[in-house]
Amino acid sequence: MKTTALLGALTVAGLSAGAAAAATLDDVKARGHLNCGVTTGLAGFAAPNANGVWEGFDVAVCRAVAAAIFGDPMAVEFTPTTGQTRFTALASGEVDMLARNTTWTFTRDVDLKFDFVGINYYDGQGFMVPKSLGVSSAKELDGATVCIQTGTTTELNLADFFRANNMAYEPVPIETNAEAQQQFLAGACDVYTTDASGLAATRATFENPQDYVILPEIISKEPLGPLVRHGDNEWGDLVRWVLNALIAAEELGITSANIDELAKGTSNPEINRILGVEGNLGEMLGLSKDWAINAIKANGNYGEIFAKYIGENTPIGLARGLNAQWKDGGLLYSPPFR
Amino acid sequence: MTTVTDPRSESFRLSQLIYDTRYRSLTIQAVAMALIVLMLSWLVSNTVQNLQALGKDFDFGFLFERAGYDINQRLIEYDSNSTHGRAALVGILNTLLVAFLGCVTATVLGIFAGVLRLSKNWLVSRLMAVYVEGFRNVPLLLWIIAFFAIMTEAMPAPRAFRTGEAEMALFDTVAVTNRGVYIPAPVLHDGAGVLITVLLASLAGIWAFRRYARRLQDETGRILPVGWISLAILVLPNLVAYFLLGRPITLDYPELGGFNFKGGLHLRNSLIALWLALSVYTGAFIAEIVRAGILSVSKGQTEAAYALGLRPGRTMRLVILPQALRVIVPPLISQFLNLTKNSSLAIAVGYMDVRSTLGGITINQTGRELEGMLLLGGFYLAASLIISAVMNFYNASIKLKER
Numbered sequence: 001m002k003t004t005a006l007l008g009a010l011t012v013a014g015l016s017a018g019a020a021a022a023a024t025l026d027d028v029k030a031r032g033h034l035n036c037g038v039t040t041g042l043a044g045f046a047a048p049n050a051n052g053v054w055e056g057f058d059v060a061v062c063r064a065v066a067a068a069i070f071g072d073p074m075a076v077e078f079t080p081t082t083g084q085t086r087f088t089a090l091a092s093g094e095v096d097m098l099a100r101n102t103t104w105t106f107t108r109d110v111d112l113k114f115d116f117v118g119i120n121y122y123d124g125q126g127f128m129v130p131k132s133l134g135v136s137s138a139k140e141l142d143g144a145t146v147c148i149q150t151g152t153t154t155e156l157n158l159a160d161f162f163r164a165n166n167m168a169y170e171p172v173p174i175e176t177n178a179e180a181q182q183q184f185l186a187g188a189c190d191v192y193t194t195d196a197s198g199l200a201a202t203r204a205t206f207e208n209p210q211d212y213v214i215l216p217e218i219i220s221k222e223p224l225g226p227l228v229r230h231g232d233n234e235w236g237d238l239v240r241w242v243l244n245a246l247i248a249a250e251e252l253g254i255t256s257a258n259i260d261e262l263a264k265g266t267s268n269p270e271i272n273r274i275l276g277v278e279g280n281l282g283e284m285l286g287l288s289k290d291w292a293i294n295a296i297k298a299n300g301n302y303g304e305i306f307a308k309y310i311g312e313n314t315p316i317g318l319a320r321g322l323n324a325q326w327k328d329g330g331l332l333y334s335p336p337f338r
Numbered sequence: 339m340t341t342v343t344d345p346r347s348e349s350f351r352l353s354q355l356i357y358d359t360r361y362r363s364l365t366i367q368a369v370a371m372a373l374i375v376l377m378l379s380w381l382v383s384n385t386v387q388n389l390q391a392l393g394k395d396f397d398f399g400f401l402f403e404r405a406g407y408d409i410n411q412r413l414i415e416y417d418s419n420s421t422h423g424r425a426a427l428v429g430i431l432n433t434l435l436v437a438f439l440g441c442v443t444a445t446v447l448g449i450f451a452g453v454l455r456l457s458k459n460w461l462v463s464r465l466m467a468v469y470v471e472g473f474r475n476v477p478l479l480l481w482i483i484a485f486f487a488i489m490t491e492a493m494p495a496p497r498a499f500r501t502g503e504a505e506m507a508l509f510d511t512v513a514v515t516n517r518g519v520y521i522p523a524p525v526l527h528d529g530a531g532v533l534i535t536v537l538l539a540s541l542a543g544i545w546a547f548r549r550y551a552r553r554l555q556d557e558t559g560r561i562l563p564v565g566w567i568s569l570a571i572l573v574l575p576n577l578v579a580y581f582l583l584g585r586p587i588t589l590d591y592p593e594l595g596g597f598n599f600k601g602g603l604h605l606r607n608s609l610i611a612l613w614l615a616l617s618v619y620t621g622a623f624i625a626e627i628v629r630a631g632i633l634s635v636s637k638g639q640t641e642a643a644y645a646l647g648l649r650p651g652r653t654m655r656l657v658i659l660p661q662a663l664r665v666i667v668p669p670l671i672s673q674f675l676n677l678t679k680n681s682s683l684a685i686a687v688g689y690m691d692v693r694s695t696l697g698g699i700t701i702n703q704t705g706r707e708l709e710g711m712l713l714l715g716g717f718y719l720a721a722s723l724i725i726s727a728v729m730n731f732y733n734a735s736i737k738l739k740e741r
Binding site: 150 | 410517698
């Protein structure tokens with residue numbers, strides 16, 4: 001009995017760990033598609049559309065990586081992961097990369113053995129309450145019942161915030177955003193807390209969004225970005241530079257509309273290098289010459305992706321804020337393509 | 339003249355290991371053993387190798403690090419500054435709590451439903467059949483979620499109590515909200531210890547009296563009114579002590595304050611949903627076990643008891659149940675084990691059991707999947723073994739004693 005239990009545990013561990021070998025790019029190429037871990041559904045960031053096709057701000061990163069490798073943005077299989085299952089899914093090799101509004105922290109990078117390849121959304125944790133509650137500041141939440149996704153940094157920030165302000169609260173742990181939404185709307189919790197972008201995205205799907213307010217306090221830094229497993233640097237480089245290509249494309253004015261024109265050659269050598277007209281950057285990554293063209297064509301450059309899925313003209317209506325290009329007063333700054 | 343011929347001494351040949359029935363079973367066992375050892379060592383070396391490839395070590399030190407997260411239902415002191423080990427302990431206690439509550443309720447429910455299903459009343463027996471088949475044949479997870487949904491969606495929010503849309507039940511002592519049920523909590527004052535001692539003493543008194551009554555009946559045949567006297571022993575001394583000591587135990591009633599009800603005992607929705615779902619689900623299985631146990635006692639036993647002049651109640655208690663229990667208890671043990679292990683479905687409604695704390699948040703924050711899962715498996719294994727040991731002890735005490 002005892003040995004059987006041990007055996008089972010070891011089998012699971014052994015099999016799952018066995019898949020997590022290096023040379024991810026070769027595996028992906030041999031498989032013919034990319035395995036990408038996303039959320040179980042967060043409007044604007046990652047959710048299946050009416051036709052069942054995944055789309056969103058995080059999904060676009062996966063699509064760009066797939067396009068860079070295969071030239072086909074649809075060569076992705078999405079694995080919905082919860083806050084608790086995402087890291088196991090990545091560490092075990094079930095997915096090749098995570099693009100799942102995951103906060104870059106020291107322990108996740110160092111102790112959990114992941115590599116964050118960059119930041120695609122600068123976020124912070126906020127609180128959402130029903131207007132009828134009459135609360136205007138997070139400091140007034142003493143004694144409130146708070147819905148919180150388990151296994152997240154927000155869970156830890158929440159504990160720290162209430163502790164630092166000497167307030168009591170009742171956490172209601174939930175697994176997914178959809179569950180949180182249901183609990184919050186049913187009034188089973190007074191407050192829903194997660195990244196401010198997530199709150200905006202969730203509120204956008206409510207029947208009466210105007211009945212809910214997001215409190216002004218942002219209690220943490222939540223730099224969200226795609227991540228890969230530790231130990232396969234080539235693969236990490238690939239995902240990092242696909243993301244950088246999207247950001248640099250916006251800075252340099254490469255859009256999905258003019259990219260075919262620019263790919264014929266321009267007077268700007270950096271654009272030429274990105275688009276593979278000059279140099280052999282693609283080859284260095286183990287990809288074809290037109291890797292960046294495909295990646296940018298998939299959903300447009302960073303700015304286009306932002307505007308399309310979560311920007312001010314979408315129901316989610318997020319301003320660029322910190323996520324503007326450095327030239328426009330934001331924090332987005334891609335290293336040079338050289 | 340007789341000649342005794344010695345049996346020809348056979349030399350051992352290798353083929354005998356397969357073709358000779360004396361050795362064949364040994365050979366098979368040796369080969370199987372070798373295969374198992376090989377597989378085990380492969381598993382271990384594979385795990386070690388892959389952990390190394392991931393750059394991870396095998397270390398339980400995380401149990402002593404700061405957890406950093408809060409848990410809503412705590413049976414012992416805990417806050418976000420406590421260690422992961424303590425968080426695991428909080429989870430273990432929550433698991434044991436819901437398992438204990440569930441086992442008790444499921445047994446009571448199961449015995450009722452099992453006996454009533456044998457009722458001669460058509461309606462009653464059909465109703466019980468519907469209960470048993472309905473709950474036994476739908477996955478437990480659905481019941482948990484259904485109960486939880488009813489609690490959160492259909493019950494009023496605490497705010498509704500302020501505006502008068504909802505009212506507290508049972509003379510303003512119990513508040514049923516969409517965040518759980520608030521009930522009065524006992525508060526101990528000076529002298530409560532004495533009262534509890536009196537209670538324990540009266541329980542001991544009842545036990546001693548019952549032994550005496552039984553011996554008296556065995557020796558003289560006189561039957562004392564055991565039930566009434568037991569009740570008197572239980573109630574009278576405690577009532578007197580309660581007022582003499584100046585009401586050392588009072589009730590703390592829940593009151594609306596701030597966002598939620600304050601005071602009283604808060605039974606969270608997650609606990610209630612999990613407890614009810616586990617009880618009715620396992621209760622349906624226990625009902626069938628009880629029914630089978632009662633049916634296993636032949637009708638002749640009842641008729642013989644009646645012929646001796648025993649009344650139906652005594653017949654059930656003295657003749658049928660002791661024999662039925664022998665059939666009921668062994669499968670009942672596995673139902674208790676099932677219930678305990680099924681409580682790990684708590685995660686579906688956010689009940690903070692050991693699967694949610696140690697196996698969920700702690701693993702997620704520390705990245706110690708292998709260690710956490712081994713500990714979790716070890717805990718459930720130990721819990722199950724303890725439950726079956728206790729139940730086996732009980733089983734041994736009621737089983738047929740051959741003299």
